[in-house]
Amino acid sequence: xxxxxxxxxxxxxxxLRAGLSGISVVGGTALRLGVFGRAAEALAADAESNGKILVxxxxxxxxxxxxTLVPYGDDAYYKRRPNIGIPKKGLRTIDDHFGFSRGMVGMxxxxxxxxxxxxxxxGYENPSFSHFxxxxxxxxxxxxxxxxxxxxxxxxxxxxxxxxPNYLVNVGANQSLAVRSRRHVPVVFDDPNKFSRExxxxxRDVLASAGASTQVENPSRRFLLDIAQSAxxxxxxxxxxxxxxxxxxxxxxxxLDLPKVAAxxxxxxxxxxxxxxxxxxxFDTHVFQNDVHQRLLTYASDAVSAFxxxxxxxxxxxxxAVMVFSEFGRRVPENVSLGTDHGAxxxxxxxxxxxxxxxxxxxxxLTKLDEGDNLIHTTDFRRVYATMISGWLGYRDTRMLxxxxxxxxxxxx
Numbered sequence: 001x002x003x004x005x006x007x008x009x010x011x012x013x014x015x016l017r018a019g020l021s022g023i024s025v026v027g028g029t030a031l032r033l034g035v036f037g038r039a040a041e042a043l044a045a046d047a048e049s050n051g052k053i054l055v056x057x058x059x060x061x062x063x064x065x066x067x068t069l070v071p072y073g074d075d076a077y078y079k080r081r082p083n084i085g086i087p088k089k090g091l092r093t094i095d096d097h098f099g100f101s102r103g104m105v106g107m108x109x110x111x112x113x114x115x116x117x118x119x120x121x122x123g124y125e126n127p128s129f130s131h132f133x134x135x136x137x138x139x140x141x142x143x144x145x146x147x148x149x150x151x152x153x154x155x156x157x158x159x160x161x162x163x164x165p166n167y168l169v170n171v172g173a174n175q176s177l178a179v180r181s182r183r184h185v186p187v188v189f190d191d192p193n194k195f196s197r198e199x200x201x202x203x204r205d206v207l208a209s210a211g212a213s214t215q216v217e218n219p220s221r222r223f224l225l226d227i228a229q230s231a232x233x234x235x236x237x238x239x240x241x242x243x244x245x246x247x248x249x250x251x252x253x254x255x256l257d258l259p260k261v262a263a264x265x266x267x268x269x270x271x272x273x274x275x276x277x278x279x280x281x282x283f284d285t286h287v288f289q290n291d292v293h294q295r296l297l298t299y300a301s302d303a304v305s306a307f308x309x310x311x312x313x314x315x316x317x318x319x320x321a322v323m324v325f326s327e328f329g330r331r332v333p334e335n336v337s338l339g340t341d342h343g344a345x346x347x348x349x350x351x352x353x354x355x356x357x358x359x360x361x362x363x364x365x366l367t368k369l370d371e372g373d374n375l376i377h378t379t380d381f382r383r384v385y386a387t388m389i390s391g392w393l394g395y396r397d398t399r400m401l402x403x404x405x406x407x408x409x410x411x412x413x
Contacts, residue, residue: 052393053320055261055274055307056152056178059300061283062131063326064340065347066375067290068104068297069118073097076366080333080373084290084340098359103298106305107349114357115308116349117411119384121364123345123377127328131281131342135327139178141382141402151385151401152273153181159272159395160184166269171257171276179275187271192242192260195235241267249310252302254278262307266314272393283326289339300324304351312353321352321392321412323384332366332373344370345377348384350411354392360409382406 070086071077073096078085091099092108100108110116124143128134137143141151149157152168160167161183168186170179175188189195245263257276264271278300285293304322311317329346345364362378370376386398387408399405 051270051272051319053265053272053274053316054388054393055258055320055322056276057256057258057300057304057322057324058135058176058178058275058277059283059324059326060131060135060277060279061281061285061326062134062328062330062342063283063296063346064285064289064293064330064343065326065345066330066332067293067340068101069347070099070101071097071363071366072099074366080366082334084334084338086290100301101294101297103294104301105298106301106303107351108301110305110308110351111357115353115355116351116357117355117409118359119348119350119379119409120359120361121345121375121378122325122348122361122381122384123328123375124380124382125377127344127374127377129328129342129344131284131327136177138325138327138381139176141385145403147403148180149182150176150178150180152178152275153184153186154401155389155393155395156181156184156273158397158401159393164270166271167273169261169264169269169271169274171260171274172279176275176277179273186275187238189238192238192263195238237267237269238264241269247310247313249306249313250302251306251310252299254299254303255306256300256303258303258307259310262310262314265311265316265320285330286335286339286341287337289334304349308351308353317353321350321355321388323388324349324351325381325384329375332369332375343374344372345375345379348381350384350388354413356411356413360411380406383409387411 066077066081067084067086070091072086072088072091072093086101088099090102092102092104093099094108094111107116111118124137126144128137139150140147156168163183166187168179168181168184170176170186170188171190172188173190175186179186241263242260245259245266247259247262251259256278261274261276278296282296283293304324307322308317311320325348326346329343330340331343335341364375364378368376382402382404383406385402386406389398389401390396391408391410391412
């Protein structure tokens with residue numbers, strides 16, 4: 001693997017040698033993690049040899065899969081959606097049954113290039129129609145349970161039990177449950193330019209000098225000084241990575257934080273797991289759905305396809321896979337407000353150069369619905385997680401991580 005651009009003259013090994021710890025900064029407040037020298041060196045060596053990266057993109061609000069990849073070849077679709085059903089002429093058809101929403105030019109291109117996997121019927125038993133509850137099930141990979149750690153966080157614990165620094169990055173205003181971990185504390189930031197530790201004026205001189213003294217015998221004080229120094233180092237490096245990032249790639253109207261991910265990858269961060277989202281329940285389309293939904297899908301499609309172009313520009317396209325999901329689909333029939341209500345089974349997408357493009361899983365029936373007129377799931381969503389964990393990242397023991405046996409799809413070249 002070729003060497004990649006780094007922060008100024010600091011490469012990824014030097015960053016780790018310097019003791020940059022994984023920290024979470026939410027609203028400017030650093031949380032914790034100490035320094036792990038040997039583990040960091042091991043991680044750096046691993047990252048330079050076979051460092052596959054997983055990027056998870058959450059479409060919050062419950063994306064309507066039926067108007068994302070439209071089953072125009074099934075008359076039942078138009079019977080259930082006489083007003084908001086999208087006609088074939090308004091689609092980007094990919095076969096004699098399905099077509100993407102008109103604005104999804106990037107996704108259509110990825111699919112036709114063989115770099116996009118579409119997984120049908122993803123869901124779980126006894127689905128919840130609450131945004132908060134269902135999202136928690138997807139974020140923990142533990143439906144109908146009270147699991148306290150996220151599936152991405154548990155994956156980090158399993159793959160890197162010594163908690164090397166900066167293994168997890170969550171781009172968002174708040175830390176997602178998905179990245180909550182027993183051992184790791186992720187780097188969490190929203191605006192890279194404001195990624196810093198907040199303090200009162202009276203504290204600034206003390207925090208600025210934190211870690212300067214190495215002659216601290218009190219372990220608790222030394223630990224707190226390490227935290228402060230780590231916060232300062234991480235914010236500096238993230239800001240520098242973002243300041244140096246100059247891409248000619250057009251991400252469209254909304255980049256979905258993917259340019260920030262590209263900036264850290266280009267800068268040589270040792271992160272293996274990134275988590276981000278299309279925020280603020282954007283896909284909760286109860287009223288007059290079609291126009292706003294098409295715009296949302298256009299933005300998401302543009303951002304994902306541009307991200308892969310950007311990765312090619314920096315020489316990392318073969319190292320990254322993107323998984324896209326939403327907490328549930330929408331009910332099959334349209335509602336009286338020309339929108340759709342909370343449903344169950346939905347599509348998932350996996351994009352990347354190494355993806356064997358195509359359609360996976362059984363297509364749910366549009367005529368055999370549950371009592372609430374919802375699609376009945378045909379694929380446990382944890383099969384897709386298992387595919388990413390074992391098929392992409394190469395960690396084989398998914399049973400403990402996902403609380404069960406879930407057969408991966410053969411999705412990667």
